[in-house]
Each structure stands twice: as structure tokens, then as C-alpha cells.
Amino acid sequence: MSAKTEKGVNPEVKVIDTTRQAVPFDTANIPGPKMARAVMPAVSGKMLAKAKRPLLIVGSEISDPEVLARVVSLGKAGIQIASVGDSYAYLADKGLDAHYANMHALASYLCDPQWPGLDGKGGYDLVVFFGITYYYASQAISALKNFSHIKVISIDKYYHPNADMSFGNLKKDIFLPALDEVIAQLPKK
Amino acid sequence: MITKKGSFVIEGLENVQINIGKVGAGEEQIAEGPTPRPEIISLRSWDHRILDRYNAVYTPTGDTCDMCTYGKCDLTGNKEGACGIDLEGQSSREALTTTIQGAACHSAHGRHLLNYLIKKYGADFKIDVGPSNLQAPITETVMGITPKTIGDFIPVLDYVEEQLTQLMATTNTGQEGASRDFESKSLHAGMLDLLGMEVSDIIQISCLGFPKSDENAPVIEIGMGILDPKKPVVVCVGHNIAAPAYILDNMDANNLFDKIEIAGLCCTAHDMTRYKRTAKIVGPMTKELKYIRSGIPDVLVTDEQCVRADILKEAQKLHIPVIATSEKITYGLPDRSKDNVDDIIEDLVSGKQAGVLLLDFEKIGELVPKLAMKMGPIRKAKGYTALPTEEEMKKLVSKCTQCLQCTKDCPESLPISDAMVAATTGDLTKFEELHDKCIGCGRCDYSCPVKIPILNVIEKASQRVIWEEKGKIRIGRGQIGDPEIREEGRNLVLGTTPGVIAFVGCSNYPNGTKDVYDMVEEMIQRSYIIITSGCATMDIGMHKDKDGKTLYERYPGRFVKGNLLNTGSCVSNAHIAATTIKVASIFAGRKTKGNWEEIADYVMNRVGAVGLSWGAYSQKAFAIGTGCNRLGIPVVVGPHGTKYRRAYIGKPYKKETWNVLDGRDGSVVNVEPAPEHMMITAETKAEVLPLLAKLCFRPSDNSLGRAIKLTHYIELSEKYLKKMPDDWHIYVRNEADLPVAKKEQLMKLLEERGWKIDWEKKKIMEGPLRKVDVSFQPTNVPRLCKEVKK
Numbered sequence: 001m002s003a004k005t006e007k008g009v010n011p012e013v014k015v016i017d018t019t020r021q022a023v024p025f026d027t028a029n030i031p032g033p034k035m036a037r038a039v040m041p042a043v044s045g046k047m048l049a050k051a052k053r054p055l056l057i058v059g060s061e062i063s064d065p066e067v068l069a070r071v072v073s074l075g076k077a078g079i080q081i082a083s084v085g086d087s088y089a090y091l092a093d094k095g096l097d098a099h100y101a102n103m104h105a106l107a108s109y110l111c112d113p114q115w116p117g118l119d120g121k122g123g124y125d126l127v128v129f130f131g132i133t134y135y136y137a138s139q140a141i142s143a144l145k146n147f148s149h150i151k152v153i154s155i156d157k158y159y160h161p162n163a164d165m166s167f168g169n170l171k172k173d174i175f176l177p178a179l180d181e182v183i184a185q186l187p188k189k
Numbered sequence: 190m191i192t193k194k195g196s197f198v199i200e201g202l203e204n205v206q207i208n209i210g211k212v213g214a215g216e217e218q219i220a221e222g223p224t225p226r227p228e229i230i231s232l233r234s235w236d237h238r239i240l241d242r243y244n245a246v247y248t249p250t251g252d253t254c255d256m257c258t259y260g261k262c263d264l265t266g267n268k269e270g271a272c273g274i275d276l277e278g279q280s281s282r283e284a285l286t287t288t289i290q291g292a293a294c295h296s297a298h299g300r301h302l303l304n305y306l307i308k309k310y311g312a313d314f315k316i317d318v319g320p321s322n323l324q325a326p327i328t329e330t331v332m333g334i335t336p337k338t339i340g341d342f343i344p345v346l347d348y349v350e351e352q353l354t355q356l357m358a359t360t361n362t363g364q365e366g367a368s369r370d371f372e373s374k375s376l377h378a379g380m381l382d383l384l385g386m387e388v389s390d391i392i393q394i395s396c397l398g399f400p401k402s403d404e405n406a407p408v409i410e411i412g413m414g415i416l417d418p419k420k421p422v423v424v425c426v427g428h429n430i431a432a433p434a435y436i437l438d439n440m441d442a443n444n445l446f447d448k449i450e451i452a453g454l455c456c457t458a459h460d461m462t463r464y465k466r467t468a469k470i471v472g473p474m475t476k477e478l479k480y481i482r483s484g485i486p487d488v489l490v491t492d493e494q495c496v497r498a499d500i501l502k503e504a505q506k507l508h509i510p511v512i513a514t515s516e517k518i519t520y521g522l523p524d525r526s527k528d529n530v531d532d533i534i535e536d537l538v539s540g541k542q543a544g545v546l547l548l549d550f551e552k553i554g555e556l557v558p559k560l561a562m563k564m565g566p567i568r569k570a571k572g573y574t575a576l577p578t579e580e581e582m583k584k585l586v587s588k589c590t591q592c593l594q595c596t597k598d599c600p601e602s603l604p605i606s607d608a609m610v611a612a613t614t615g616d617l618t619k620f621e622e623l624h625d626k627c628i629g630c631g632r633c634d635y636s637c638p639v640k641i642p643i644l645n646v647i648e649k650a651s652q653r654v655i656w657e658e659k660g661k662i663r664i665g666r667g668q669i670g671d672p673e674i675r676e677e678g679r680n681l682v683l684g685t686t687p688g689v690i691a692f693v694g695c696s697n698y699p700n701g702t703k704d705v706y707d708m709v710e711e712m713i714q715r716s717y718i719i720i721t722s723g724c725a726t727m728d729i730g731m732h733k734d735k736d737g738k739t740l741y742e743r744y745p746g747r748f749v750k751g752n753l754l755n756t757g758s759c760v761s762n763a764h765i766a767a768t769t770i771k772v773a774s775i776f777a778g779r780k781t782k783g784n785w786e787e788i789a790d791y792v793m794n795r796v797g798a799v800g801l802s803w804g805a806y807s808q809k810a811f812a813i814g815t816g817c818n819r820l821g822i823p824v825v826v827g828p829h830g831t832k833y834r835r836a837y838i839g840k841p842y843k844k845e846t847w848n849v850l851d852g853r854d855g856s857v858v859n860v861e862p863a864p865e866h867m868m869i870t871a872e873t874k875a876e877v878l879p880l881l882a883k884l885c886f887r888p889s890d891n892s893l894g895r896a897i898k899l900t901h902y903i904e905l906s907e908k909y910l911k912k913m914p915d916d917w918h919i920y921v922r923n924e925a926d927l928p929v930a931k932k933e934q935l936m937k938l939l940e941e942r943g944w945k946i947d948w949e950k951k952k953i954m955e956g957p958l959r960k961v962d963v964s965f966q967p968t969n970v971p972r973l974c975k976e977v978k979k
Binding site for chain 1: 244246247248249250251252253263264265266267276277594597598600602636699828829831832834836838840842843866869870871872873874875876880909910911912914915
């Protein structure tokens with residue numbers, strides 16, 4: 001099954017194509033007629049940069065130092081982080097605006113317009129996921145897809161069909177540069 | 190009024206028997222509460238109170254509905270389908286269907302056992318589960334009766350079956366449409382599941398000589414490495430003890446235990462050891478395919494539940510005859526129940542038939558040992574196994590192209606290709622690590638484009654660790670006895686025992702079995718009472734400390750803090766839920782009969798019990814969890830639990846949902862979110878441990894109890910998540926609630942949050958949500974308030 005793709009092309013840099021292999025990472029995880037648009041990292045980065053109140057959600061798969069460094073970069077760029085699973089343990093001493101959250105509860109709260117957010121300053125208009133156990137994240141995103149109006153972008157190394165936009169399934173040599181391209185789109189702090 | 194059948198003969202008229210359909214029963218059979226035999230909507234208001242606080246949260250696995258010919262309908266974005274149901278409604282309908290499936294499974298198991306045991310022992314056979322007056326707590330609370338004999342359970346299962354039929358009817362297209370009421374029905378089905386399980390286990394404990402609330406039940410061996418493969422090996426798979434009991438009896442009568450190895454896989458194994466201590470346990474359902482493919486079993490006996498659908502096909506490849514003993518799983522096999530045993534054996538040994546359906550227990554008991562004695566030598570001489578030789582394995586691992594398709598199809602996304610690469614250099618350690626994490630489903634075999642039989646390779650490469658797989662577990666003890674409740678109930682309600690944590694359910698773990706062992710060890714060392722059942726019990730027993738001891742050898746099995754209790758098989762889960770009813774009844778004197786709402790209200794507000802089903806996979810596990818939720822017991826499930834598609838999650842920021850009534854005067858009290866959720870998942874071991882501690886908070890905790898619970902919550906969060914919990918202060922009502930060792934430090938943190946502290950008196954002057962009131966009677970049921978009663 002293929003997904004619609006969109007390529008943002010910058011002729012001055014080597015293009016990291018994140019739209020290939022845009023099929024659910026778990027073979028049978030085919031939710032229905034609406035599946036994520038596979039996008040290039042620049043598109044995800046620009047969406048993130050333009051969002052009024054974005055939230056980055058990361059989980060138990062950020063322990064790899066190279067991945068963790070990218071989470072820290074995103075956090076240093078001023079994006080609030082929801083640390084689900086045990087990921088807070090990796091972020092505790094990094095001086096980020098990071099908050100522990102249970103992924104399942106967070107999905108529920110994000111669907112509730114009355115939720116005051118992790119810091120009491122209100123809800124979010126965009127959530128960005130990566131580094132969470134694949135099937136666990138997929139189910140949480142399913143709740144947001146069907147029961148909220150929040151835009152969901154996956155910048156994980158897996159194609160997440162329930163998101164609005166997602167990378168395809170990536171190997172690490174593409175995944176890390178792709179994250180770098182996302183970070184590059186963000187305003188410098 | 191509950192009535193009983195009876196018959197009598199008048200002296201002098203011996204030839205005349207007078208039968209009376211129903212005889213009025215004694216006072217003890219009169220319901221004490223308002224809802225004996227609740228119908229679908231009898232407890233709806235209680236359910237809605239639960240759902241108002243713990244909102245149903247849906248995580249659909251699919252966005253379409255194809256239940257009727259209007260469809261497929263696209264419900265994406267909560268659209269309505271052709272029948273008018275939206276995705277929320279459809280998700281709740283799926284949750285109800287799942288719960289009914291689970292409840293039907295346990296209850297049908299109970300029905301089969303009940304019919305069989307009544308036929309064998311008579312309906313008047315007395316129930317006896319150990320030193321308890323409250324022998325059937327769930328039955329009393331739901332049905333409003335006190336059963337005395339196994340025959341008394343006939344109307345109980347009649348009721349369960351009737352209610353399940355009514356519930357199933359509501360899932361048809363054009364029936365219920367509101368998710369809130371689907372959830373109420375789901376909670377009803379969950380309650381029925383608890384009832385069906387209780388019947389199943391009480392009657393088998395009573396009739397079959399299982400341990401009766403025995404805290405000293407013996408510790409026995411478990412594991413893939415415990416059987417002697419040189420002997421004929423019989424392996425029974427499933428959950429129903431009826432057929433294996435006859436095999437064990439026959440072996441006992443013929444002194445065959447030193448000649449034949451007999452063991453079980455999944456919950457049948459638990460009940461075999463409860464029946465005869467000479468039986469052994471191979472392991473949970475995840476070992477089924479692995480053990481069959483090892484070629485060790487010479488005869489496979491299947492009964493019901495958690496039996497792989499491909500057992501016959503797999504066994505046939507290795508010439509292992511399959512004896513199907515339940516009408517629920519017949520595999521298309523010929524029914525040989527009326528045939529001569531020796532004729533059947535001849536057909537199986539010759540290979541004329543790969544297996545038979547045999548529903549006559551006497552014949553099963555006679556046939557299986559005889560068949561094993563014949564098949565054993567033949568099969569061992571041939572050396573049947575599905576595992577490759579070492580040479581074959583080397584060739585197979587070198588075929589791997591690292592396409593990752595196996596990882597994509599693996600439920601645990603295991604890094605199989607990394608292990609393949611390592612194995613090409615002779616390094617098998619990665620495969621050995623995979624062996625524990627692999628749930629033995631075999632999906633990888635189908636996915637491999639170059640046809641590597643991946644599961645067989647994993648198992649071959651892991652032979653060294655497999656032969657060392659020898660653990661120990663304590664045999665299922667059954668119910669918690671009344672004397673234990675009397676001793677411990679007070680500590681639980683006041684919170685000085687920090688909580689009861691039930692480690693239950695299946696083995697679909699996100700990261701192998703060791704996590705479960707680690708979790709139990711962490712919590713038991715913190716003096717929580719740990720109760721186990723089913724496959725989780727087995728996995729806990731597979732790991733050892735540095736002295737080579739399992740947790741069952743290190744910790745006793747009494748219902749007191751810091752103990753580890755194995756209740757038994759899947760249906761023994763009923764006793765875990767029932768323990769909370771016993772606390773309400775024995776410690777607090779609450780009336781049980783027909784009084785579900787009051788008991789559940791008590792449990793939710795006062796008994797710090799929580800269930801963890803870290804590897805839940807089945808509909809049964811979901812039903813058990815949902816039943817516990819209706820009883821006010823929160824349940825946590827591993828990350829795979831999101832695929833159940835529904836959870837019950839509290840919203841601490843919605844203050845109004847945490848109002849309770851004070852039973853003394855009906856006044857409204859805004860309390861801390863305790864328990865915060867009813868059904869929720871967690872991603873990792875490190876996340877779930879502080880969550881379990883938090884879910885043991887109850888509004889009724891006294892200060893000493895709250896301080897103990899808070900200590901564990903904070904310490905576990907600091908240890909595993911490297912942070913103070915964000916919400917720890919919500920659970921502080923006064924300075925006495927603070928952990929003594931950290932009191933001053935925590936008071937400083939509270940001051941930073943804006944709380945007013947009198948440092949001279951070391952007192953909190955302002956800040957808490959509410960004050961501690963030792964006489965506080967928290968309730969969510971208005972009719973239980975004295976003022977309202979007036």
C-alpha cells in the first residue's frame with residue numbers, strides 16, 4: 001500500500017528522502033482509508049516552526065545518544081516536551097521544558113479542549129511524535145486522529161499511518177539526518 | 190426469595206415420592222442489598238458514576254466497521270456509519286464484545302466443570318474452599334445467595350448465561366448506540382466474568398482436592414528444561430482440568446509417574462499441579478509452539494482456552510498424536526468417543542489418524558498413558574524435531590538478507606536480523622536474548638521472503654539457555670482465607686500495608702519475562718502484598734537471585750505484607766477480586782448479598798488494591814480487568830493493552846469529577862484523584878512501578894498509611910524516572926502525611942509551591958486540598974449517606 005507523498009526540495013543541500021517505504025511498520029497496522037501523508041523533513045520542520053503551541057512527545061526509544069542529542073536540540077529550540085514511558089530519565093538533567101506524562105492519559109487529555117496542558121497554559125495545536133514503542137504510539141495517535149482536531153506529525157523512523165504526516169520507514173543513516181533537517185527549520189534560540 | 194429444589198418420601202408410602210420444584214430457603218439466602226441478580230441496567234447508575242470520573246478512552250485499531258452488510262463503513266474522525274453508529278460507539282461495542290467473549294469463555298468452562306462434577310459427585314456435594322465463612326464472595330455480592338453445595342451454582346451459571354445472551358443481543362446492528370451505555374454493559378459483562386470464574390474455581394477446589402487457602406502449598410519445578418526427554422512425554426494444553434485429571438488418576442493407579450513425564454502448558458498446568466503434585470509445568474502459552482517444535486512431546490492433549498489454533502498442524506509434522514478432549518476445540522478430528530481404546534491407539538500409532546476427538550474421560554485416562562508408552566520409543570528412535578541441526582542452522586542464518594520483514598511482522602518488533610548476523614560469526618548470545626523476549630507466535634516464519642524457519646532457528650540457537658530453564662513456583666493456593674483477612678484488612682484500609690498488587694494475565698510482554706520478575710521483586714521488598722495467577726505466575730518463577738532462589742522460595746505465601754501468593758489458574762483471578770469483597774465484609778462489616786454497589790463503592794474508596802496485567806493478550810484478560818473495574822479495582826495493562834481499544838482514564842484537572850460524599854452527613858468533599866485511573870496502560874517497567882504505587886492511594890488512607898504510600902510513590906519515581914512526581918503534593922493533606930525521612934525537605938518544596946508552613950510548629954497551615962479526618966466516610970453512593978437516608 002502506498003501513501004501520497006510530498007517532497008520539499010532544496011537544491012543546495014543533499015536531499016534526505018523520508019518519503020520512501022511509506023507503509024505501516026507493523027505489516028498489518030492498516031487502519032482504514034485515511035493514512036498519513038509521507039513528507040520530507042523540511043515540511044515537518046516548517047509545520048513545527050509555524051505551530052503556535054507545539055508539543056514534542058518522546059518515549060522509551062530515545063536512549064541512543066545520537067537520538068537523545070536530537071531530542072535535546074528540539075527541546076533547546078523551545079519546544080515543550082512530553083516525556084512518556086521512562087524517557088524522562090534521559091532528559092532529567094538537560095535543562096529542558098520537559099514533563100513526564102503517561103502516553104495513554106496524554107492522548108486522552110489532548111482530545112479534551114478543556115485540558116490546561118502540561119504547564120497549565122492551555123492545549124496544543126500540533127503534536128510531534130518520535131521514539132516511542134511503535135504499536136503503543138500508533139494506538140495513541142489513533143485516538144488523536146479520530147477524536148481530536150490536533151495535527152499530528154510523526155518524525156519517527158517508522159511510518160505511522162494514523163498521523164496526519166509521517167516519515168516512511170527509515171534506517172538510522174537516514175533517520176538522524178532527517179531529524180537534523182527538522183531541527184534546521186526551527187528558529188534559533 | 191431464593192429457593193431450592195427438593196424431594197421427600199413419607200413413611201409408609203415408600204413407593205410414592207413427592208417432588209417439590211422449589212423449597213423456600215433459610216434467612217441466609219435472603220438478599221441484603223438492593224440488586225440481587227442484577228439485570229443489564231440494575232447497576233447502570235453505578236457504572237455511570239465510574240464513567241463520569243474515569244472516561245472511556247478509545248484507541249481504535251481500525252477506523253472502519255464491517256459488522257453488517259451496510260458496510261464497510263468509514264468511521265474515520267468519529268463519523269457515523271450507515272446504521273448511525275459513530276466510531277466511539279463502534280469502539281465501545283467492540284469493547285463490549287471483547288468482554289462478553291472473555292466472560293463466555295470462563296463461564297462456559299465453569300458450566301462444563303459443573304455439569305461434569307455434579308454428575309460425578311452429586312449436586313449436594315458441599316463446597317469447601319478453606320477456612321472461610323464467606324466462601325463465595327462474588328456469588329454472594331452478585332446473586333444475593335450463600336451457596337453451600339456445588340448444585341447451588343446451577344442457578345448462578347443459568348443467570349450468567351442468560352445475561353450474556355442479553356448483552357450479546359445489544360451488539361447487533363440496530364441495537365444499542367450510545368458508547369456510555371455500551372460501557373455500562375461492558376462493566377456488567379466483566380462482573381459476570383468474575384462470577385463465572387468464581388464458580389469454576391470453587392467447584393474444582395471443592396471436588397478435586399485442590400489446595401484450600403493453603404499458604405504453605407508446596408513449591409514445584411517449572412520450565413522447558415525440567416522434563417526428561419528420554420521418557421515418554423505427555424503434554425496437556427489449555428485450561429480445563431477435567432480430562433487431565435483422568436490421565437493423572439490412571440497414571441497414579443498404574444504407578445506410571447516414574448515411567449512417563451506428564452506436564453502442562455498454560456493454565457491446565459496450574460490445575461494439574463493443584464490436583465496432583467507429581468504433575469509438572471512447562472510454562473505459559475508462549476511456550477506452546479516452542480515446546481511442540483522441540484519434538485519432545487510424544488502425546489499432546491488439548492482441552493480449551495489459550496490453545497493455539499495450529500497445534501494439530503504442527504504436531505502432525507512431528508508425528509505427535511493430538512487428543513482433543515473438549516467440544517470447544519475439535520480441529521476437524523473424527524469423534525472416536527464411542528470406539529475401543531486399543532483401536533484408537535492403533536490408528537494413532539500407525540499414523541492412520543493424526544489425532545482424535547475423545548470426549549469420554551474414562552477412555553482419555555486409559556488411552557493417553559498407553560499411547561505415550563507406545564509413541565515414546567517410536568518417536569525417540571526417529572529423533573523427530575522441527576529444529577535444524579547445527580550445520581543447517583549455519584546455512585539458514587547466512588541466508589538472511591536483513592530485510593527486516595520479520596521484525597515488521599513480530600508483535601514485539603524483535604531485532605531478529607541482528608541475531609542472524611551475529612550467528613554467522615558463531616555468536617548465539619543475541620538469539621539467546623531473543624528466546625526470552627520471543628512470544629513464540631511464529632509470525633516471523635510466514636514473513637521471511639527467503640523461507641528461513643525463524644522460530645526454529647531462535648530455538649535451536651538457544652538450546653543452552655533452554656536446558657537451563659528450570660524455575661520454581663508455589664502451587665496455586667486458591668482463595669484468601671477469612672482469618673488472613675481479619676489479620677490484614679485493617680492495615681490495607683488504613684494504608685499501613687501500602688497495597689495489594691495482583692500480577693496476572695498472559696505473557697505478551699513488551700520486553701520479555703524478566704521485567705515481571707523485577708517488578709514483583711521491587712514491590713514485594715517494599716512490603717506490598719503480591720498476588721499472582723495464570724501465566725504471569727509462571728514467568729515470575731523463571732528467574733532467580735544471585736543465590737539461585739526464585740521469588741516463591743524467598744517469600745512466603747500468606748496474605749500479609751511482603752508475601753507472594755499464587756492463587757492458581759486463570760479462573761483463580763476471581764479470588765483476587767473477591768479478596769476486596771472479603772475486606773469490605775469481614776473487616777468493615779458491610780453486607781454482601783445482592784449489594785454490589787455498596788461493596789464496590791467501599792473497595793474503590795478504601796481498599797488499596799491494583800491489578801497489573803503486563804502481558805495481557807486475550808479477551809479473557811480484558812474481561813477480568815473490566816470486572817475488576819466495576820468492583821472499584823484499578824487495572825494497569827502493558828503497552829499492548831492499547832490494542833484492546835478502550836481504557837478508563839481519570840482527569841485530575843477536572844476537579845469536579847473528584848467529589849465524593851461524606852457518608853456521615855452527605856456533604857460533598859473534593860478529594861485527591863485516588864485512584865487516578867481505572868484502566869490504563871504504561872510503556873515500560875520503569876514507568877509502571879511508580880504508577881502502581883500511585884494507584885494504591887485511597888481517600889480513606891490514614892496519615893501513617895498515606896505517608897507510607899507516598900514514600901513508595903516518590904522513591905519509585907525518583908529511582909526509575911529520575912524525578913519527583915509532578916503530582917506528589919496533591920496527596921498531602923497535612924504534615925503527618927509526609928514521609929518522615931524527607932519531611933523537612935518536602936515541606937520546603939511545598940512552601941516553594943506557595944503552601945504556608947509554620948516552621949516552628951513544623952505544621953502545614955495552608956495549601957492542601959483537604960484536611961485529614963479520621964472519621965471521613967468517603968462514598969460515591971448518595972443513598973449510603975446518613976443524612977440522605979433521613
